[in-house]
Amino acid sequence: MATQTLPAGTQGAPAQTAAQDKAPAASRREPGKTRFDVIVVGAGPAGVSAAITAAKAGLSVLILERGDYPGSKNVMGGVLYRQPTDVILPGFWREAPLERHLVEQGYWLMSERGATKFSYRGEDWDAEPYNAFTVLRARFDRWYAQQAEKAGAILVPETTVDEVLVRDGQAVGVRVGRDQGEIYANVVILADGVNSLLAKSLGLHQEWEPHTIALAVKEIIALPREKIESRFQIEGDQGVAYELLGSISKGMVGIGFLYTNKDTISIGMGCMLSDFARTGIKPYELLDQLKQHPAIKPVLAGGETREYMAHLIPEGGYNSLPKLYMGGLLVVGDAAQFVNALTREGSNMAMISGHLAAMTAIRAHQRGDFSAASMAYYRDLLENSFILQDLRRFRKIMPFVESRHELITVYPELLAELLQDFYTVDSVPKTQLFRRMMRKIRARRRWTSVLGDLWKGLRALS
Numbered sequence: 001m002a003t004q005t006l007p008a009g010t011q012g013a014p015a016q017t018a019a020q021d022k023a024p025a026a027s028r029r030e031p032g033k034t035r036f037d038v039i040v041v042g043a044g045p046a047g048v049s050a051a052i053t054a055a056k057a058g059l060s061v062l063i064l065e066r067g068d069y070p071g072s073k074n075v076m077g078g079v080l081y082r083q084p085t086d087v088i089l090p091g092f093w094r095e096a097p098l099e100r101h102l103v104e105q106g107y108w109l110m111s112e113r114g115a116t117k118f119s120y121r122g123e124d125w126d127a128e129p130y131n132a133f134t135v136l137r138a139r140f141d142r143w144y145a146q147q148a149e150k151a152g153a154i155l156v157p158e159t160t161v162d163e164v165l166v167r168d169g170q171a172v173g174v175r176v177g178r179d180q181g182e183i184y185a186n187v188v189i190l191a192d193g194v195n196s197l198l199a200k201s202l203g204l205h206q207e208w209e210p211h212t213i214a215l216a217v218k219e220i221i222a223l224p225r226e227k228i229e230s231r232f233q234i235e236g237d238q239g240v241a242y243e244l245l246g247s248i249s250k251g252m253v254g255i256g257f258l259y260t261n262k263d264t265i266s267i268g269m270g271c272m273l274s275d276f277a278r279t280g281i282k283p284y285e286l287l288d289q290l291k292q293h294p295a296i297k298p299v300l301a302g303g304e305t306r307e308y309m310a311h312l313i314p315e316g317g318y319n320s321l322p323k324l325y326m327g328g329l330l331v332v333g334d335a336a337q338f339v340n341a342l343t344r345e346g347s348n349m350a351m352i353s354g355h356l357a358a359m360t361a362i363r364a365h366q367r368g369d370f371s372a373a374s375m376a377y378y379r380d381l382l383e384n385s386f387i388l389q390d391l392r393r394f395r396k397i398m399p400f401v402e403s404r405h406e407l408i409t410v411y412p413e414l415l416a417e418l419l420q421d422f423y424t425v426d427s428v429p430k431t432q433l434f435r436r437m438m439r440k441i442r443a444r445r446r447w448t449s450v451l452g453d454l455w456k457g458l459r460a461l462s
């Protein structure tokens with residue numbers, strides 16, 4: 001992997017005027033010359049996407065990553081979507097280290113002793129260009145960052161950015177925890193993930209509220225390829241991805257997942273920090289219990305845990321957006337809270353927001369204007385994209401779910417009981433069976449409440 005040291009000449013370089021910025025990007029990278037056009041903080045999907053787009057346009061780009069290598073500390077379920085990645089790197093799936101392409105996706109509503117499964121399997125997903133893939137981030141991120149290097153970006157791992165340098169309200173560079181100290185750029189792109197201490201130190205956001213952040217734990221469980229394929233009825237590089245909801249979160253707002261990789265299974269569970277604090281339940285206990293669930297245990301049987309990891313997910317959505325830009329600076333990906341918890345979208349928003357930030361940086365360089373007014377173009381691009389449109393549309397959903405824990409505690413269990421009754425043939429006439437089922441519904445939740453849940457759920461989506 002790339003350069004381990006910072007390029008000479010970047011240290012303490014003087015601030016450059018817009019007019020000086022007309023020099024070709026390559027000359028600005030030479031030792032002893034000036035600074036970078038763009039510094040990207042963080043080599044996750046958001047940062048690397050920004051770097052690829054900016055470097056392809058001829059800007060000089062420096063990526064600073066605190067991990068030993070990109071992906072070394074990154075966690076995702078992880079479903080990677082084809083279309084957004086294709087925007088950044090057309091045809092990436094032919095070379096990228098992907099696990100499996102998804103042919104089936106669905107939701108499992110988990111009750112204590114069973115699961116009601118809704119899923120879709122599509123033949124169209126089984127051929128190029130595919131719909132989505134499973135990935136292991138340690139492998140994918142590393143490869144993805146290499147594509148940024150191929151495009152001309154300089155990657156420096158093992159380097160933590162401690163501070164964004166600000167002069168007269170304008171970001172002008174960063175200070176890193178290495179000898180080289182200060183590095184300057186016209187545009188700094190903050191892609192430093194969910195905590196984004198840097199955005200916080202700039203006053204772009206306050207401390208995140210515990211009910212807007214989920215804590216997820218994940219295990220990668222090794223199993224022979226043939227076992228995975230027979231248990232999930234797949235072959236070759238086909239894969240499946242299921243989201244798991246219901247009793248498994250013990251009344252907390254949360255979701256689990258089960259995805260197939262080549263010779264491992266990714267299984268995990270995440271709930272809101274506020275719920276963990278309220279209930280005192282430990283995340284790893286939740287995952288251990290999930291692995292013992294009767295619908296899960298058989299598909300993991302004989303598997304060996306290869307990795308265990310934990311990570312935060314920003315789930316506050318539109319209501320928690322930080323300030324997304326200031327003069328000379330743009331915030332992308334998880335650092336900007338761009339996650340749609342309901343539809344399990346995060347990597348795609350990270351990539352496209354990185355791409356849009358790079359487009360803003362490119363335009364700013366063409367105009368020689370790095371002011372806040374110029375950076376505001378990023379917000380316009382986001383408003384016109386699915387990112388802010390979807391986050392705005394779904395902004396009432398999380399508060400709705402948080403206010404109605406019955407959605408998690410009552411309905412999956414009730415559905416399981418009703419289906420169990422329906423499929424049990426015991427010589428009881430159907431009229432009696434239906435009456436019994438109705439009585440069960442009434443006992444668990446009044447009809448008015450059921451209708452109220454439905455109505456409010458639909459309104460939360462409107």
Ligand SMILES: Cc1cc2nc3c(=O)[nH]c(=O)nc-3n(C[C@H](O)[C@H](O)[C@H](O)COP(=O)(O)OP(=O)(O)OC[C@H]3O[C@@H](n4cnc5c(N)ncnc54)[C@H](O)[C@@H]3O)c2cc1C
Nearest residue numbers: 042044045046066077078079161192193333334346347350
């Ligand atoms: C358990 C789990 C499951 C998920 N499943 C899915 C899924 O299936 N599909 C999906 O689309 N999304 C999923 N997500 C969400 C997705 O992982 C994120 O939305 C996405 O990774 C965000 O990318 P990012 O580049 O913004 O941040 P990150 O991937 O977190 O990358 C940030 C990078 O910045 C680096 N960094 C941080 N601070 C500094 C600093 N000061 N200096 C230098 N470097 C720094 C970090 O080391 C890291 O490499 C999941 C998340 C979790 C936790």
